[in-house]
Amino acid sequence: xxxxxxxxxxxxxxxxxxxxxxTGANSDIGGYNYVSWYQQFPGKxxxxxxxxxxxxxxxxxxxxxxxxxxYTASLTISGLQADDEADYYCSSYSSGPSLVxxxxxxxxxxx
Amino acid sequence: xVHLLESGGGLVQPGGSLRLSCTVSGFTYSNYAMSWVRQAxxxxxxxxSVISGTGADTYxxxxxxxxxxxxxxNSINTLHLQMNGLRAEDTAIYYCAKDSTANSHNFGSGxxxxxxxxxxxxxxx
Numbered sequence: 001x002x003x004x005x006x007x008x009x010x011x012x013x014x015x016x017x018x019x020x021x022x023t024g025a026n027s028d029i030g031g032y033n034y035v036s037w038y039q040q041f042p043g044k045x046x047x048x049x050x051x052x053x054x055x056x057x058x059x060x061x062x063x064x065x066x067x068x069x070x071y072t073a074s075l076t077i078s079g080l081q082a083d084d085e086a087d088y089y090c091s092s093y094s095s096g097p098s099l100v101x102x103x104x105x106x107x108x109x110x111x
Numbered sequence: 112x113v114h115l116l117e118s119g120g121g122l123v124q125p126g127g128s129l130r131l132s133c134t135v136s137g138f139t140y141s142n143y144a145m146s147w148v149r150q151a152x153x154x155x156x157x158x159x160s161v162i163s164g165t166g167a168d169t170y171x172x173x174x175x176x177x178x179x180x181x182x183x184x185n186s187i188n189t190l191h192l193q194m195n196g197l198r199a200e201d202t203a204i205y206y207c208a209k210d211s212t213a214n215s216h217n218f219g220s221g222x223x224x225x226x227x228x229x230x231x232x233x234x235x236x
Contacts, residue, residue, distance in 0.1 A: 002155055034220045034221050034222060036221075036222045036223070038156070038223075044228075045206055045226040045227065045228055045229055046148075046156065046206070046223075046226055047226075048211070048222065048223060048224050051211060051220075051222045051224070052220075052222070057224060089155060089156050091156070091158075091221065091222075092221070093220060093221040094221075097172075097173050098158050098172050098173070099158065099161055099170050099218055099221060100146070100148075100158040100161075100221040101158065102148075102155060102156040102157065102158065103155070104155045105155040105156070
């Protein structure tokens with residue numbers, strides 16, 4: 001199992017907004033602001049979408065946003081588009097035993 | 112342009128060894144910690160190991176500690192993962208990943224802004 005807990009799947013219609021939660025503990029999400037979100041398409045490498053809880057790398061649409069409360073982080077995608085359909089993973093810096101922990105991933109389906 | 116390219120994957124028998132390499136370009140390699148992250152077929156991401164920019168410090172996941180060794184050669188912009196005592200559960204795509212924070216002396220932020228395309232390791236008899 002994975003240190004961070006994500007829903008296995010979420011879905012939404014084009015134009016709608018969805019939120020993916022990521023629950024950890026005080027030793028990871030709760031203790032650090034190094035929470036990241038990655039998007040992964042089948043057969044491809046992960047792509048950084050959000051870093052340091054709520055920051056977007058250059059080139060990432062502002063439809064993607066992140067937040068954190070306590071030891072739960074969230075990724076919100078607004079104005080859903082068909083090409084948002086992918087797997088999404090959260091990660092966090094951790095005090096141990098692993099330096100970095102990931103969630104199990106959430107499959108986003110755009111209806 | 113930042114580029115990471117893994118090599119060295121393949122089929123190996125249980126108990127065997129394999130050495131993965133990752134060649135990088137497009138950034139000052141020695142300024143960044145580098146990590147290996149793996150993904151078993153159809154499964155999620157698992158962090159494996161990290162090495163500081165200088166190469167002086169390393170850290171491993173419990174699942175691979177004592178069997179895997181991470182190293183780097185800053186003179187030729189290369190990262191390695193020596194994998195010994197391989198087990199069926201080590202079967203995965205192995206990605207090398209660049210930390211987003213420039214600091215040669217620690218493990219960075221654990222945020223990965225660039226990834227390689229991955230190399231598949233299959234452990235089976």
